[in-house]
Amino acid sequence: MEELINAFLLISNFVLVPAITYGSQLALGALSVTLVYGILGFSNFAHGDTMAFGTMVVILFTWWFQSFGINFGFLPTALLAIPFGIFFTILFVLGSDRLVYRYYRKKNSVPVIYLIASVGIMFLLNGIVRFVIGPEDQKFNDGEKFIIKAKMMKQYLGTAEGVSIKVSQGLTVITAVIIVIGLFWFLNKTRTGKSMRAFSDNKDLALLSGINPDKVVAVTWILVAIMATIAGTLYGLDKSFKPFTYFMLLLPIFASAIVGGLGNPLGAIAGGYVIAFSEIMITYPYKKFIAYVLPGDWKPDGLIQLLATDYKIAVSFMILVLVLLFKPTGIFSGKSV
Amino acid sequence: MNFLQGENMYGGYGGADILHGCNIAASKGEIAVIVGPNGAGKSTAMKAIFGMLNLHTGSIILDGEDITDLSPQARVAKGMAFVPQTANVFPTMSVEENLEMGAFLRRDDINKTMDEVFELFPILKEKRNQNAGELSGGQRQQVAVGRALMTQPKVLMLDEPTAGVSPIVMDELFDNIIEVAKTGITILMVEQNARQALNIADKGYVMVQGKNKFTDTGKVLLNNPEVRKSFLGG
Numbered sequence: 001m002e003e004l005i006n007a008f009l010l011i012s013n014f015v016l017v018p019a020i021t022y023g024s025q026l027a028l029g030a031l032s033v034t035l036v037y038g039i040l041g042f043s044n045f046a047h048g049d050t051m052a053f054g055t056m057v058v059i060l061f062t063w064w065f066q067s068f069g070i071n072f073g074f075l076p077t078a079l080l081a082i083p084f085g086i087f088f089t090i091l092f093v094l095g096s097d098r099l100v101y102r103y104y105r106k107k108n109s110v111p112v113i114y115l116i117a118s119v120g121i122m123f124l125l126n127g128i129v130r131f132v133i134g135p136e137d138q139k140f141n142d143g144e145k146f147i148i149k150a151k152m153m154k155q156y157l158g159t160a161e162g163v164s165i166k167v168s169q170g171l172t173v174i175t176a177v178i179i180v181i182g183l184f185w186f187l188n189k190t191r192t193g194k195s196m197r198a199f200s201d202n203k204d205l206a207l208l209s210g211i212n213p214d215k216v217v218a219v220t221w222i223l224v225a226i227m228a229t230i231a232g233t234l235y236g237l238d239k240s241f242k243p244f245t246y247f248m249l250l251l252p253i254f255a256s257a258i259v260g261g262l263g264n265p266l267g268a269i270a271g272g273y274v275i276a277f278s279e280i281m282i283t284y285p286y287k288k289f290i291a292y293v294l295p296g297d298w299k300p301d302g303l304i305q306l307l308a309t310d311y312k313i314a315v316s317f318m319i320l321v322l323v324l325l326f327k328p329t330g331i332f333s334g335k336s337v
Numbered sequence: 338m339n340f341l342q343g344e345n346m347y348g349g350y351g352g353a354d355i356l357h358g359c360n361i362a363a364s365k366g367e368i369a370v371i372v373g374p375n376g377a378g379k380s381t382a383m384k385a386i387f388g389m390l391n392l393h394t395g396s397i398i399l400d401g402e403d404i405t406d407l408s409p410q411a412r413v414a415k416g417m418a419f420v421p422q423t424a425n426v427f428p429t430m431s432v433e434e435n436l437e438m439g440a441f442l443r444r445d446d447i448n449k450t451m452d453e454v455f456e457l458f459p460i461l462k463e464k465r466n467q468n469a470g471e472l473s474g475g476q477r478q479q480v481a482v483g484r485a486l487m488t489q490p491k492v493l494m495l496d497e498p499t500a501g502v503s504p505i506v507m508d509e510l511f512d513n514i515i516e517v518a519k520t521g522i523t524i525l526m527v528e529q530n531a532r533q534a535l536n537i538a539d540k541g542y543v544m545v546q547g548k549n550k551f552t553d554t555g556k557v558l559l560n561n562p563e564v565r566k567s568f569l570g571g
Contacts, residue, residue, distance in 0.1 A: 191441075194430070198438045201427040208421075209484070210413055210442035 002159070007292035009161035013150060019273070019280040021169040021238060024176035027272030028231035029249065030256035031183065031265055032224045038200040038263035039220045040101070042114035047228065047253060049125035052246035053092060054229030055236045056133045058085035059140045066142070074144035075167065076237055082230060089225040096121050097221055105217075122247075129243045138241040141168060168237040175234060179227060180269060187265065192219055200263065248313065252279065255316035259323050261330030270331060275316050283309045339398070340365045340523050341492050343386045346395035355381045356392070357547040361525065363492075363540060368514065368524045370555065372531040372568060373544035379527040380422065380496055382544065386525070387419045387494055388412050399492065414442060418490035422497045425481035428470025432461050435469050435480050439487030447487065454483040457513055475506030479513070486517065493517060495526035499533075511537050532569050535559050543568060 029047065036044040044050075061081035071077050100117050147170050153162035187193040192215070199206040199216045207213065232246065239245070256275045260267025285305035291298070307315065323330060339362040349355040355378045363369035371379045384390050386397055388409045396405045404412060409419070427435050436454060440447040455462035458479040464472060469480045478498055485493055498514070499507040507530060515537055518524050528534035535541045538555030543564055551564055558564050 194434055194437065195441060197430055198427045198434075198441075201429050202424055205421070205425060205427065205484075206438070207410060208413060208419055209438050210410060210488075211438070 003292045005157075006159055006161045007289050009153075009157075009159060009163055010289055010292065013161065013163045015277075015280055015284055017163060017165055017169060019277045021172045022280065023273035023276030024172050025231055025235045025238070025272075026249075026252055026256045026276055027269040028176055028179060028227050028234075029253035030260065030268035030272050031180070032227045032231075033253055033257045034260070034263055034265055034268040035220055036224060037257070039196055039216060040114070042111045042118065043254065043262075044224075045115060045118045045250065046096075046122040046125055047224075048247045048250035049122050049129065049243075050089065050093065050224070050228045051232030051235070051249065052129045052241075052243050053125050054085045054089040054225065055232035055241055055246070056085075056129050056243075057088045058082055058229065058233045059133065059138055059236070059241060061085065062140045072143060075171070076141050076143045078140055078233055078237060079171075082233055085229040085233065086226050089229045090222050092125075093221040093225045094218065097217065126243065126247065133241075133243075135243055138236075140241065141237045143167060166238070168234065172234040172238055175230060179230065183223070183227075183265065186223075192216075196220065251313055251320075252276075252316040255320040255323075259319060259330055261332035264330070264332045267330050267332030274331075275319060278319055279312045279315045282306045282315050283312045339363060340367075340400055341386070341525065342398040343382065344396050344398065346382065346385050346392050346397075348385055348390055348392035348395070349381070350390055355547050356385060356395075358395075359385075359544065359547055360549055360552070361386060361542055363523050363525055365491075365523055366518055366521045367539040368518050368526070368537055369540040369542065370534045370538035371525070371527045371542045371544055372529075372534060373542075373550070374568065377544040378547040379544055381547075383419075383494055383496055383525065383527050387417060413488060413490075416488075416491035417494065418485035418488050418492065419494045420481045420485045420496060420498060422500055426469040426477050426484065429468055431466050432469055432472070432480055432483075433465040435484050436461075436487050439484035442488065450487055450489060454486055457486075457516060458483055475502040475510065478502060478506075478510060482510075482513070482517075486522075490522060492523045492525065495524065497527055497529055499528065499530055507533065532559070535569075 029051065033044060033047050036042065058078050058081045061084045062078045065077050065080060070080070072080050100121060101114060104113055104117060144167050146164055147167055148163065148165045150162035150164035154160070187197055195206070195211045196216050196219060198209065199211055199213065235249070252275050256271035257268050258271070259274050260269065260271030283305065285303040287300055287302070287304050290300050290304055342362040344360055346356045346359045347354055359378065359382050361369065361371065361382055371382060373379050381390065385392055388407055392405065396403055398404070399415060399417065404415060407415065427438060430438070436451050437447065440450065460476055461479055461483060464476065469477060472480065482495070482498065499510055502510065511533060514524060514526070526534065535555040535558050541553060541555045541558040542549055543551040543558065551558055551561065553561070
């Protein structure tokens with residue numbers, strides 16, 4: 001029995017907690033991507049770098065606050081800087097819409113043109129972020145590090161294994177839940193939110209009903225900027241901030257959105273966790289876990305790791321390919337890609 | 338005095354003209370029906386009246402006002418409502434939300450209008466929380482008409498409202514349309530089911546190749562031997 005408890009604690013510490021955290025971060029990213037797809041009708045390749053841009057502004061403000069000695073107690077100072085990051089990200093996305101996407105909307109361009117335009121914005125953001133803050137790793141997490149320490153838990157329970165939960169992990173999950181509830185409330189209960197869903201459902205009929213397309217587009221970008229900045233900051237607090245990592249996040253984020261069903265917000269959340277759990281479960285070495293579960297001193301010789309962690313990006317890519325081959329509309333039947 | 342009038346309309350979708358001097362008119366509370374063979378330009382005439390394509394000649398008059406240059410959205414604000422033939426509901430939104438979206442431009446209390454719609458289509462009240470995309474074809478048409486009525490229009494334009502619904506549902510829909518007309522709303526519709534549609538029409542327009550071929554009351558057209566032979570199957 002004790003062996004099984006240890007096995008459970010071990011898997012919680014190295015798989016469950018990290019996967020729920022990572023899944024929440026992906027879910028927020030996928031929600032943004034899915035919103036843009038549903039309402040503006042294209043895949044926004046600049047999303048990873050929009051997250052990087054928002055996080056960069058947050059980091060700059062965090063440093064500035066820290067230089068004044070401002071902090072947020074046991075919580076990271078970055079939380080205080082998030083509103084500023086959101087503000088500048090909103091300015092950027094609304095500006096890019098005004099200067100780039102609006103032109104193609106007027107011309108009634110096909111989705112692939114928007115997609116390529118978003119790749120252009122992606123490179124632009126790539127450059128801006130690297131120019132301002134540099135391509136290296138930046139650590140900006142301060143305050144307490146842990147909510148629960150593995151050591152304390154081991155002493156308390158008297159077990160060989162313990163679970164540690166970082167402040168950044170707790171923050172990520174709580175924030176993600178609040179944002180998701182807020183977003184669904186907005187989309188389902190408010191007049192503006194409903195008009196956005198109507199616009200996504202049937203654009204021509206929305207126009208016939210007198211829904212203002214400019215307002216719908218602007219609100220969408222504002223929501224995207226809010227979610228991108230928050231998700232980016234949470235990811236940076238949990239791991240670290242490096243522009244290239246954020247660019248790479250694009251693949252798991254799109255995989256999440258497509259697995260769940262593009263254009264479907266519920267699917268984006270489910271997709272986020274599917275991708276996160278797959279990535280972490282496939283790259284976790286199960287040697288110790290199996291040793292606990294098997295009777296006696298039985299123990300596997302190898303690491304029992306299906307794939308090295310270096311290849312974790314390949315997992316989301318594989319899932320993406322499989323979903324596109326066998327169920328292109330995703331789990332929750334969104335729009336086909 | 339015609340409440341809605343499309344006069345001497347010439348135009349098309351950019352290429353060759355589809356409408357060649359077509360005239361459509363309806364008085365207040367009247368049901369006007371456009372029938373004719375495939376490709377005659379029936380739907381095009383309707384879209385022209387609603388401002389969805391450019392006319393290079395001709396004019397559209399609504400309640401004595403020339404609205405030829407207004408956009409479709411502006412015409413909605415002027416009291417015109419249009420029910421497209423396909424994709425005329427918001428499929429992933431509930432029936433109630435569909436109706437709310439119909440009344441998007443209104444800032445006053447819409448509950449009374451919604452009750453009127455539910456009175457006209459009782460089945461929709463039952464299914465108010467169900468997504469419109471999950472309804473049957475006939476119920477979906479009711480949602481579409483209901484959505485259009487939510488703007489409290491003076492003119493309701495229907496593009497083949499009975500396309501793809503069963504004969505029983507078709508009769509019901511025609512009854513509903515008569516009821517709507519009785520409230521003083523002018524109705525203009527394009528129909529494939531010419532015989533049934535002319536039956537309820539105050540005015541009938543038989544269009545051929547973008548022109549009016551016959552124009553008269555529905556009854557007269559139904560009894561016109563030439564119309565019967567060519568368009569009503571004898």
